[in-house]
Amino acid sequence: MRASQAQTRLRIGIDLGGSKIAGIVLGEDDAILASERRAAPQHDYAATIAAIAGMVQALAQSAGGPGSVGIGMPGSIAPGGGVQNANSTWLNGKPFASDLEACLKVPVRLANDANCFALSEAADGAGAGARSLFGVILGTGCGGGLVFNGSLLDGPRGTGGEWGHNPLPWATADEHPGPLCWCGRHGCIERWVSGPGLEADHQQQTGVALSAAAIAAGAALGAADARAALERHASRLARGLAHVVNIFDPEVVVLGGGLSQLGHLYASLPPLMAPYILAHDTSVVIKPPRWGDASGVRGAARLWP
């Protein structure tokens, strides 16, 4: 029994989030053999490494053997191996992959959390069977990941699929130059279409601070200000997505993150995008995620074949 378990291909996936670390073990048939969840250490790099190592060890023990290790994380890995653009800022500039490998004594693959989301939804999620997919996480930020023929498109700079810090395309006069972004530029797509972007726009237009969920609830009850905010948001999201579609021409776009729960988007985005689509066929398939937040760990496990 033990010998046959040892021969089973196990893939450990870890999703390092801002406040929690989640982990799973995927077995040969993609069944989840074990799972774990812990609070993520804050502002402590060494403790973050130790927490991940502890989780990998516990998962391997529960699943009955060691496995490959894939990790989804905020930000991305720069060509020199250092972390860049992570909102868990204590990771930035650190040689995260080599430090983890030194601790775990196995090779580790790291990918941006939006890339893990896209990979998971393309493998057996909302985009299963599609040749090309753009996965988008609309949460506190707006990440993106591109999958083509089952593989992530991640280039030499480690930022493939990152669309959030391009400027909002086809901006109107009153959207220009747009709000200042943490990246130092004005009018980034992320500052308009993320959860905080929606909330900031609503507050700017109405003087009332509401959460994205409260805006959605208000709109459902017929509040005109909330409806108008969601309409502006959908228009901006449509333009942002249209410019990616014109470049990458994905078979399917899958939305994830908190704002993927805004059910109106799936019907309203395609016609809003149509005027900006270069192709004669302007229809674009926009889908909700199958796995949702769980795509972070599932995609991380799938970083190894």
Ligand SMILES: [Zn+2]
């Ligand atoms: Zn930016």
